[in-house]
Amino acid sequence: MQVQTRLDCPTPFFEPLVRSFLLGVGTGALFEGAHVSLSALRLVGDVGLHRVSEALPAAFEGFTPMFLGDHVVALSSWLLFYIVEAVAIYAVLKRHPDDAEKAAKALDRLKTLPKRLLPLRLMVIKQIILAGMDTGPLQFASVATTVETTESTILPRPVRIPPHPVGNAQKSRERELSDRRKFLRNAWYAIAISEEVKDDPVGVEVLDQHLVLFRDEFGDIKCVDSVCPHRGAPLDKGVMSEHGGRRCVTCPYHAWAIDGEGILRDVPAAEHSEAWPRRKVVDAHTVKDRGGFVWFMALDKQHPLPEAEWPPIPYVYELDDPTWRPTFGSIEFECNHSGVFENAIDISHIHLLHGDSFGNAEQQVIRGMQCRADPFSVTASFTLSNKPASALWEFSRVPEVHVTARAMLPSSSVITFTLARGLSFSTVVNTTPIDEHRTVNRFALVRKLAVDPVGAAVFNWPVWDGLARQAMLKILGQDKVMVEQLRPECLDREVSVRADMIQVAFRRLRQAWLDAN
16 A cells, blocks of 8 residues: 655755756856857957967966856855745745645646746656655655555454453453543643744644634733634634733634633624623633643543642753754644554654664664653663664764653653764654544654754754654654554453563553542
């Protein structure tokens, strides 16, 4: 089976970058050609055509290449052509922010000056560049959010298994699976990426709730129920307005304005201000903006924990450390959140499922795993063998890669890989249930690919963020294909080994929290 994708373009801006570079080189070459032609015409005019061969040795200096002019013209042209095409592409993407298929079709039809000058797909050149870039543990060249796979990785749906006689073991297994599917309450979930909440309201779904996020008059993120109390319209489809100095989300149906505390601030249809209630009409929820994510406290309405007893936000210091560079993104899964999160802390699948990036199918052993727990997390440390994808990443090879994996309640993880020369990268994955059958992973790929200031400045340059994001999306896309096929309900019990220690320990921690709450 093959999922369709554009293997030759990790981003819609990649082909324009290559095309504009070639056009820039061509413009530089034309400039040099014009210089040579003008020098030749000048020589013919001075000595006559019949004496050109005699005068050429003495005039040879006039034909010396103008390297400075060539480079200035080439670089300027490259930049100009790229800006022209990038602006056009950005305009198309902005017109279709939520429909990737329409955006792709519009981009294919897009006719810009650079595309008219060089209307080729440049397949060979792009593949050569991507082959050179697809080399390291971050895999800085990949497909977008879909992956290519073979029949061997697609498991058929299991046939229906007749129910076993219900005994103690079967009841225990049913309860285990039921508890695993439950949402953990009185805990923090990452419900958005901070930079996504700008001027307009943003709708999110979490734990079977419809919420709307927006920034108040101070720039702080607020969260209220997205269902308007008047007729149930979605507030996240509305706009922002200001009433009495308070920024409010305005209903798209009757323009009721509600502030960040859930208080009704305006009813345009009311003849008198006394005709509508000046009070809280929708629930407001506690959110915190930290580490690039918006964290939502999912309180149990029947048994809410006092604020003094709330667990800590699953925070990772690298997200705010200026020596590290985070790149954020998200991907949805069509399955329950328990399998999605456990995949994030599953270590041994790296070698097989991600063998084309960081995994090493020839040496799949997980060595020396040790695990420790605290009231809110489980941390494992171990070593494994990496496999640089090409010779360009050989400098990062070490006999054993030191890995630290931490699983934090309710469903966040950070896995840090340390390579040679002090190079490190961490995958921060926050698994958030949308409902019982849908889940979203909001992630940050945090890189520190050089220990010296110059190297760190180069590798932390924002220009690499898009490639880093696509690399992470490819890896999570490979996970998605497999995780959506898992059928633990077809097993009487699951058999685990030492390499699964962190999963087993986290299950115990989660169950203890579930039982206590």
